[in-house]
Amino acid sequence: MAIAELLPTHSDIVIARIESAPFGENTYVLSRRGRTECLVLDPGFEPGGIIDWIEEHGLTPVAILLTHGHSDHIAGNAALRERWPALPILIGRDDAPKLTDPAGNLSGAFGLALRSPPADRLLDDGESVQLAGFAFTVVAIPGHSRGHVVFRTDDTSPQLVFGGDVLFLEGIGRTDFPDGDFAALAAGIRGGLYTLPDDTVVFPGHGDTTTVGHERRHNPFVADVAGRSGDADVNR
Numbered sequence: 001m002a003i004a005e006l007l008p009t010h011s012d013i014v015i016a017r018i019e020s021a022p023f024g025e026n027t028y029v030l031s032r033r034g035r036t037e038c039l040v041l042d043p044g045f046e047p048g049g050i051i052d053w054i055e056e057h058g059l060t061p062v063a064i065l066l067t068h069g070h071s072d073h074i075a076g077n078a079a080l081r082e083r084w085p086a087l088p089i090l091i092g093r094d095d096a097p098k099l100t101d102p103a104g105n106l107s108g109a110f111g112l113a114l115r116s117p118p119a120d121r122l123l124d125d126g127e128s129v130q131l132a133g134f135a136f137t138v139v140a141i142p143g144h145s146r147g148h149v150v151f152r153t154d155d156t157s158p159q160l161v162f163g164g165d166v167l168f169l170e171g172i173g174r175t176d177f178p179d180g181d182f183a184a185l186a187a188g189i190r191g192g193l194y195t196l197p198d199d200t201v202v203f204p205g206h207g208d209t210t211t212v213g214h215e216r217r218h219n220p221f222v223a224d225v226a227g228r229s230g231d232a233d234v235n236r
Contacts, residue, residue: 004053007209009201010156016053017203020044024206025072028162029054029061030134037062037132041151041162042205043076050076051083060084063131066091066119067164068145069098070177071107073205077116088120090129092140094147096122106177123149139192141166143185144173150192158199161212167193167202169210172221186222189215194224 003019016029027050031038038059043050054061061084066074069091077099081087091099098104099116107114123129125140129151136151144165153160165173167189175182193202198213216224 004049007203009160013156014057015203016057018044018046018049018053020046020049020072020076023072026203026205026207027076028203029059030132031057031059032133035133036060039063039065039132039134040076040080041065042067042073042164043080044072045075047076047079051080061087063087064089065129065136065151065162066095067150067162067166067205068092068148069095069105070145070165071102071105071110071112071114073164074099074105074116075107075114081117089117090121090123091119092138092147092149093122093124094142095145095149096147098145098147125149128154141185141188141192142179143175143181143183143188145177146179146181148173152196158201159196161193161196161200161202163193163202164205166204167210167215167219167222168204168206169208170215170219171207172219173205189222190224 007015007017009015012033014031018027025044027044028041029038038061040061096119102108102113123138127138129136135155137154139150142148151162194216196212200212202210
């Protein structure tokens with residue numbers, strides 16, 4: 001059963017985290033107070049809970065934003081598209097093939113053969129996305145997945161990062177998948193996230209929220225010291 005909760009954030013922003021079994025994956029639903037449009041980030045294996053939350057709060061999704069194409073982050077795409085047929089799917093260019101490829105999205109290894117509807121918009125590093133009253137910059141951070149991107153707000157203070165499986169609370173995404181690369185992931189975290197203000201809030205694909213400052217000081221896998229790093233094999 002999906003578990004939904006509201007997360008504390010800015011007074012004019014509503015963020016719901018909906019956790020889906022079996023991988024404890026976080027789906028986020030974002031909206032601005034006073035508006036009916038919302039965004040859905042990384043819909044997981046329990047889309048019914050996502051749809052129920054959206055409808056109970058009188059919202060209408062205007063886009064699905066995907067950080068990457070692994071099955072636990074795309075499993076709800078088809079159900080949301082069935083409920084809202086015009087709902088566009090946005091994903092980083094290099095991970096778009098995973099949507100329709102069970103081997104690439106890792107579902108084939110579990111005998112699921114999951115296929116999502118294809119992407120409607122391919123995103124590139126540095127691109128701007130403005131939807132539902134939010135302005136994001138797309139930041140490419142490969143390593144967990146070749147085409148992984150994160151979404152960084154440009155119009156909030158503090159800034160928000162929806163990071164998928166890049167950076168967790170004192171952890172990082174695993175890099176032992178076919179297109180994983182620890183060196184690329186560590187470099188992307190240092191160059192794309194650790195350069196942000198300490199109070200930047202990171203909403204990860206698994207587990208609790210954290211901040212850039214906390215991870216720069218305490219993350220045992222990617223420290224804010226050149227050359228100091230750890231093994232990623234215990235992460236998601």
